[in-house]
Structures are given as structure tokens and as C-alpha cells.
Amino acid sequence: MRAELAPARKRTRMTSKPPPLSRVEDRFEVSREQLFEEVWETPILHLAEKYAVSGSYLARVCTVLRVPRPPVGYWQKKAVGRAPRRPELPEAQPGDQQVWSKDRPLARPAREERGEERQKAGRGAARPAVNALLRGTKSQFLKTRKIDANEFLRPYKQLLPDIVTSAASLERALDLANGLYLAFGKKGYPVRFAPPDQKLQRAKIEERETVRHDRKYGQYGHGTIWSPLRPTIAYLGAIPIGLVLTEMTERATMSYQNGKYVRESTLDRRQGRSILPSHSWTTEQDLPCGRFRLVAYSPHPGVEWQLSWQETSKRSLDRAFGEVIRKLEGSVEELKALMDAADDEAARKKREQELQWERWRREEDKRSEAKARTESLQQLSDIMADWTKALSVEMFFVEAEKRMQMVDGERRVHLESRLRLARSMLGDLDPLSFIEQWVSPEERYQRKFMDE
Template identity: 30%
Template structure:
């Protein structure tokens, strides 16, 4: 850690001395994005940092401003696959350093090996384009006794040269983003038009279904009402001794049928426009 901090401090001071401001920006700043770079001996560029990856979680992008362009900087420690041996108490040691306890087999049942990436103490500096539509990166890595700190002037010059490549690539990236934005707006408008048509058709169908149900209901009520009116006329022609009980039954039948006025049902009917207000899309909107 001390080695990395010493180099990072020297690098930032050297960049500032050359007139290039170093700063931190939010990873959601405009088109900015922070790349994730592998820690293996081969500098493999990975996909954009996954926020669900809990192995590391950068909250800000470290960038240096080169002639108005941002160059992302990432400092990682190189790791290599290493065979480790479990020795108990949640502890692992390098298998080549493992010494079996006296009087016990080296391959006792309470120990096992596993391969994991282990840090080597060697640093790798990565300069990359933090623009989400620009794929460009360059790296400087320690090897053997060669240290990044000793190559600081060359690294600063390399970062400056890297920044000189950025304007044209960023302009292309911005143009691509603008094209994607326009395409997205067109697709969103088309989806909105399709949804509007669907809602119009749905509201029309629902309104028609309700009106049909109202008509059928009224037809049933009207038929019952006409039936009772006919009964009332027939009862009126019967002898007085027979009329009283039949009129009582007729009153019960009318009470059972309930109101025969269709107006309350018609007032409750909802027109298509009352169910959904269509949207109006202007040409070229």
C-alpha cells in the first residue's frame, strides 16, 4: 500500500507540475464511466465496472485533465494465481511455504489446497478513456526490479500523448451518443403511439361492452314490466273476490323486479373518452 501511495502521489504532483489538473469525478457524470481492469499479469481490459461486484467498488473516477480532455487513471496491484494450503482457523499459506507439523502427514485430512489470485507487490498504471463510447487504454507495468517511480517522466509524457488522441475519439463518441439518443426518442415515441392506440381500442371496447350490457339489461326489465302490465289488465277483468290476492302477488313481483327506469343505468355508462383521453402526437414530434 505504501509503495502504491508513494507512486500515486509522485505521479499526481508531476502531472500538476506540467499543468494537468488531477481530480475525482462522480462515475455517473455525463458519459463518464470507470472501466474495470484485470489484475492478472496480462493487462486484460474487462467490461465496465459492475456495481454488483463487491470485490472492489470505486465511488469516483480519478482523472487528469489534458488540454480540456479527461484521461482516466487506475492503479492496480498485479496478482497471480497461487496454490494455497488451508492450515486451520480460516488461514491459508502458500503451499510452497507450508511445513507439515511433526508426526503428522503433510496431506492430513484437515488441510487442503486451493488456487487463488495473490498480490505480487508489482503495480500497473492504466490510462483509459472514461467516455462510455470510446475504447482506448494504455498501461505501464512493473516487472522484475523495474519500478514505475523510476519511469515517471516517460509515464507523464505517455499520458500527455494519450490525451492528445482523445479529442477526435470523444467527438466520435459524442456523435454516437447523440445518434443513440435520437433513436431512443424515436423508439419511445413509437411505443407511446402504439400504447395510445391500444388504450383507445381498449376504452372503445369496454364502453361498447358496457352499453351492450345496459341494453340487454333494459330489454329484460322492459319485458318483465310489460309482462306485469299485461297481468294487471287481466286481473282487472276478474271477479272482485279473485282480484285482491292476485294484486298482492303482483305488488310483490314488482317489488322483486325493482326500479324499471333505465336512466340511472344510462347515466352510469362511461364513454370511451371518459375512460381514456387520447394523446395527440404532432408530426415530427
């Protein structure tokens, strides 16, 4: 058994501060501190109307976020000035969901950590303890998408423990995971799904027992390996450590027989030579081998840290659980330093990004001001040209009216009619109306940064 440092996927931290909750819409975020204040100021049914949810659902939100609610009869007692004193909001525990948002699922309600729980199997008998995270998961793993005989399970359910296994090794995989989770629990380290409101990321996991230059898993060597919706996390104090239990693959030779590829090692050698034609196709493929690898990694954004332990033909993985926990305990300070450094780096990048956005906004502000000035000058130039044209037209009509004074009779009536028709066709030629339509640069755009 050996522990190996392996490269992990490079991850970037996405940081965005939510806007203040001025009015409740479909998208909002409520911290447990805010929810605590609100449930003690407003009856839960009225508060539920504010968030457009049912009272029972909001009560469940309070349970998940560890927010104490007023007891039955509290509001009646408060009306007569006899309400009990409000309790303090308990501190959030590692792994607790701390922000509620309607566009994200709720975490499982946090259970009080207990020792090994044994389920009664009958009179005087008891079954081995089963970790709460694994109860009822076997049937969920078996409800899988269509897979070939030599592939890992791909269950439809997304929120499952991070276990990658074939159907043949599922029972043993669940036993190994149960032993591992219980071993962490005995040391006081809870194993939970990553909270939906925290950006904990699953590392890229190597499933090959022996890493080669190529990968040939699944049909045509491009098979998809299932991964859960959220990582499985062990909390060593405040330090989250991702856990993946994966069955490994080994390279095997496949022979084409009866319309499908069959692993050569499963055929009787002498029988295989007699039944396989000399021109039978063969190929190589990475197949689940029944041996497991445990990967522990940091799910914290920006931290590249990973350890792995894998079974050998001489030692089972479950015999290494004590070593695993001791190794991780010894890595807590290293991980804390890496997480702090990643947070500092993320904060630095965020500041740089904000400064870049500030520079871009200032440059855009200058460009918009210059554009408004250019457009205003162009409009003014067009108005001046139209003004000149309007004056020329007006002079034409004035001169025409003067000349009509020298014409009598029917011709004058006819000319006046034609002149009125010409004026109506040209429309309003008042030069002052052009100025009224002019838009100044300040009316087009208001500077946002006045310090430059």
C-alpha cells in the same frame, strides 16, 4: 517498462433530461447557473427554506459549485439602492460539480491548484509534499473489512483514491500514488475524484501480472477486489483520464499446514520437506506480489480506451511517471475524437429510442382507442338486451294490472300487495336509465395523437 493497450468494459450511456423544477420536492436538480441567479435574487436563508436545507449547507453548495454569493450587508444596501454590482458567474473548470441534487453527495470543495506544498515538520525541516487527495487516507485504508492474509485491503470508506493494495504494500502504494498525482499537478493537470453529477465510469481493471485462462484470487478463487465509489480522474485540459494504481497478483503454490494454506516459497525448503507430510494438500492461488500496475483509461461513457504500465524486477513504476504523462498528453486528441464519436453515437441512439417510444405511444394510443370503442359497443349491446328484457317485464306488470281490474275483494288487495312486492324486488326497470349509464368511446379515452 511497457505501455499496453487493453480491452475495457463496454459501457452504455444513460441519458435522461430532468423535469423542470416547478416545485421543490425531495428529488430535484439545480444547475449552477440557476443557483447563481437565485442566490442573487433571494437571501440565502429564505432560499434554503425553499429547498428544505440549512443556510450553512446551501452556502457549502455554492462553494462546491463555484457560485459567488452576495457579500455581508448586500441586502441592506440593495434596499436603499446602493448594492454593489453583481459579479459574473465564473466558468466551470474540468472536474467541477455543476448540478446540485439532494439525492447525490456533494463533491469536495475545489481547491485552487498549487505547486508542491510542504508541511513543516519542525524547526528548519520540511516533509515531502503530500497531494491533498491522499492526506489522511492511510488510516482509512487500514479500516478494512475482514480479509485473509493474502488478499487486498477492502476499506469501509468508499470515497478514497483508486488504489488497490495489500496491507504489506500500502505504504509504498501511497508513495507511488503521491508521486504520480504530484507529477500531474506540476504539469497543471489536477487529479480529483469524479464529480458526483457526471456519469464517469470506472473501467474493469486486470490485477493479474500474467493473464491466464482462469482466475484464482481469494478464497476458493472467487475473492472480491475493492473499488472506490467514484473514479480518480486526472484532467488534461477538458479531457478526463481515469487512474488506477493496483498491486498485481502472481500465481503461487499453497501448502496446507497447521489448519491453513501457506505459500510454499515462504517455507525453508529443507525444513518444509521435513515438516510437511507426504499427503499434504496443495493448491494454487493468485497472491499480491508487491509489484504495481498503473492503468489509465477513459471514463467517458461509450469510449473503450485503456493504457497500462507495470513494474518489472528491473524498473520501478515511479521512474515511468514522466513517460506516462507524455504518453497521455499525446493521446489527448485521440481521446477527444473518441469522446466526440461516443457522444454522437449516444445522441443517435437517444434519437432512435425517442422515435421508438413515439411509435410505441402512437400504437398504444390506437390500441386504447380501439379498446374504448369495443368496450362502449359491448356496453351498448348489453343495454339493448337489458332494454328488451325491461320492456318485457314492464308489459307483464301492465297486463297483470289490467287483469286485477277484473278481481274484487280481498283477493284484489292481496294481488296488489304481491305485485308491489314483485316490483320492489326487481328494482328500477326504466329503460332510459340504462342509456344514462352508457359511456361513449370518447368518454372512455381521448386520443393523444390526432394527426392520424
